[in-house]
Amino acid sequence: MRAKWNEIIEKPIGTLRFESYETPATDIRDERHFASAVATVTAMSQSSSQQADVDGCFSKLSNSPTERSLALACFVAHVLRWVFVSSFHVNDSERDDMNNIYSWVAKMCKYITHEEMMKLTIPNAAFRW
């Protein structure tokens, strides 16, 4: 598990970190879609993702993080949150042969065969409403 996790995490850090990124960090923090990502990387609860809290969090530092490192952190946090919290995950290009997401994921993972999964008739672990 550790090796898999590290392999996954190292990819964006290794390849995206040094690309140029000029937008000021404040622009990212203000964006609606990144409010939850910033709250996540600053280890705040989702309910307290206020601008003042974010600023207070960084005010302890002598230097704020750079825009590019904040963008990278938000990117990683956003993907993790998207995958682990949201219900649906799909590869557009494989949509045609995909009746349900978990059979597709299971097929990719080779955990069980597609037929076995269909017998279970459970399309998605996260179908919760």
Next chain:
Amino acid sequence: MVRTLDTLATVRMSQNSHFREFEVPNLAAKQSADFYGEFANYLPLNQLLDHDGFKLKGWLHEVMRLKLELLVSRYHHRIEFVRPGTMFDSSWMTEIPDEEGSALIPDTQYRVRLCVSPALVGRIDDTKWSQGPVSTHESEEYKLALLESRDIFAENSVQEKASPRDGLISRAVVLVEAVPKDGGMEARSQ
């Protein structure tokens, strides 16, 4: 009981062929489009999300496969971020050089500037799945494991706040800065 009812409702809904064949792919495609849309708007990284060194879709699939493994694991996993300003603790954090290429100097205290990647922590959940990993051959068990709600982000949990060192699987990756010798409560206390 709630979980059983939830499972039954899910099973019933999934047996609806129209739902399975049309609504699921549409909902999935919509959510996927929303995801890409968000990044197209906010990250200059956008144009770099699919190049030789990094393929966004391929990477997303790896994260999804990991999710599936975590769902059926006998461990209850948590993803723990580190708040900026926290004292650097090498027992559960790894420092990466920032743009200036800094490296840790011995006998100097550091604090976290930013958590780039969270720690992964896993503890045995004695109340469920304690007999071992969920078997993919035991369909009922596998089904229930996939349907179980697991709160994987640590900040959502108030009752359990154990140290990430307990059950640490992988360290958090952080950017750090040196704590000034003449400033900061932590530095003075040494």
